[in-house]
Amino acid sequence: MVDKNTVASYSGKLSKLFGRSKANLRNLKLIFQDFPGGAEGFELILKFCYNNGYVQMSPSNVPVLYSAAQFMEMNCSISGTQNLQEQTERYLDDINEWTWSELLNALKRCQDLSLSRPSIVLHKCLDSLVGRLHLALEEHCCPSTSSSDGSALQFSCDTKSTESLKTVFSNGVWWFEELLLLNPDFVKMIVPLMLKRDFDEVVIARFLVYYQKSKISNASRDEKRKIVEVVVEMLYTLDHNSVSCKSLFSILRVALGLNINKCIRNKLEKMIGAQLDRGTLDNLLLPSRSGSSYLYDVNLVLRFVKAFLHEQKSRTSQMTLTRVATLLDLYMAEVAPDPCLKPSKFLALAKALPDYARCSHDDMYRAMDMYLEVHTEMSEEEKIKMCCALNYEKLSVEICINLSKNRRFPSTSSIQELVSEQLKQTANNSKSITSLPRKLDECENESSKRDETSNRVMFDTKKFDFSDENERLKAHIQGIQWRVMELERVCKKMHTQMGKVMKSKVTSHSRLKSLPWLCS
Template identity: 45%
Template sequence: MTWSELIIGLENCQELLFFLSSSSLLQEFLDCVVGRLEFHYISSPCPSSTDNSSMQFSGDISLESRGICTSQATWWFADLGFLNLNMFKKIIDTMVSKKLDHSVISSFLFYYKRMKCPNASSAQKCRIIETVIKCLCPLVSSFISIRGLFDILQASFNLKMSKCSIGKLENLIGSQLDRAKLDDLLIPSPAGEQIAYNVNLILRLLDIFLSNSRGKLLMYQLKKVAELIDLYIMEVAPDPFLKPSKFLALAMAMPDIARESYDTIYLAMDIYLKVHYRLSEEEKIKICSVLRYDELTEKILKDLAQNESFPACALVTAQVTLQNKLRYSVSRTSIFS
């Protein structure tokens, strides 16, 4: 049976799905379709698959990162774009059971969502995205485009989807937060809130990352997320509506061992304290409690020692720490000279 004949067969099955849903013949046919995908990664037998524009989708990064040629692995995406949600779910389940490459499956899921959502109603979009989320959950998370997950999460917020669906997405993202980039995290806050970015979301993702992966995280993963969060704090620090408690929660979220330097945290604090100059001395001291002065560079310590935006106790501690570092440097120089 040719690929074109299989597509025609799929169309017929879709029309008769109500009568065939529990039929073993339908499953055998789906097995045949998916089996064909496994052995035909070179080019599509169907003219509809030659449209290169159809191959631009948010899952490309996941494929390329695994050394899979996008054009060879995805020629069939456009051919299966006609599937309704019920048949779509069945064929995805078949792909998973047949152990089709998870990068390819996840990329097809993102492609399907991108193709179907633009012309759909809000209710239809919710159903499409909910189905895509359900299909993503059984896949190995490292084979899923993190950018694609953030795109779906943003759409879920805009559509005010169920907490259950959003929770599943957040778990998928949080468990692999070390793969995210700063732009991924800069999600606007929900409508009606004055704060610019959705800080509560990032705190939830951090909690998932640290909780779900407890004991399994490698040091480089911790350091990568710590660097990412420090950059995020720099981005949100100028926001006049960011409460001290939220700034502090972000700064304290990662364990101390994850940071090799506290310079970026200091720079973020400097911005935050200058914008929020009306904070009480007590609030400033609480914010500065996050700093580990021994892990600030001499340049930063010199700046902090003269920075009037910080509480007096922070300036004194910076001066003492700087003097100790200078003494240590001098003593080491004299030993090796």
């Protein structure tokens, strides 16, 4: 039904093919694989060839005509007429005259063609789309500067009713729903164009989050993975403060079940870590991966903290550090009852932030107490290592009194022995280390006896040149000494108050209870 010479006269591809063929052309069978536009595209090509190089063009068929012209190598002029590829490119010069609906339809046709590489048609359609959105957003922000022929309403009036536009135009995001027709690959191309035109990055981030939430509802698993990966990758190109922490965690919860690309997942974790101080406890309570024995994904939270600290190197803020420390203490208290959580993981949470991030270690102590209550099988050495994460100078008097009575914590002598052993190893078998007292004298002794230096933790540091680790351990010992003296002052005050209340002659021994070991 088709004359080969007629089609070959406009197609360089067929002309070369027929010229090389030595077979009987009457019996030649030609099969096109993945012809652009399928049967419709081939029919448009035939119309062009049988109509002396002319075909009626429209925004809906230009993408097909251009792709088919490239496929058939129709870039040669015949009898002075323009070839099909030139005609389609010339038609695109008037793309700004197309309606908003025609532009969206053209983009839809480009998607249907599944182009392997961006074409001139696709580039011009996307550029025109972004230009119109930029104009619409400017008019929304500055209505007084709007032009007579370029309102946002005219872009969308043919795809939405006037009633539905009343709501969406009030916040300038009417186009969010319009662009849901784009596939993830096109979204990946349109965001850089928006950035070139100085779009507000907060608006771009809101669109990406809206796109992700709207598109995954009816998508397959592979489609969901593609959508999430593209959205995360595009959000990462924006200022990390342009998207809310809540939105990032909502994306993360979806991503955790899709096994997204590791590189993309790292980008998402970095964005969350950068603003971890804005998170909540509910955000962090993410279930562990399938196959894990523990309830919550502690490793993920540790990566968040690591990303947060890396971000803080350039702009350290005590306020943000304190907020993250408070959040981490709440998280530790929540995961402490998990019987499958290993001591090493809990200790990693306790040591994740530097000491100066916390003004008080009371909440950390309570979380540790809860953990020790559940994990009764811990060895004495494991308990001591965990206690080393506490800064005793940052414990309140109330907590110190509670600690002194808490039998779940290791004894003072055990801690002292471990510290002494560590110092001996670091000092490379130095001559001697002053032994530490094993326990505190009871508070029932007279105040003069409590003031004796033999009841305090002392350490001779004059003989050794301690490393940073030794200095840290020494500081802990000095902190215990300082807390003991503070407890002694409290006991004295209690003596005075009790004497006034009782108003009776009671001996000092009968009024006071014995003070247990500090770390018993």
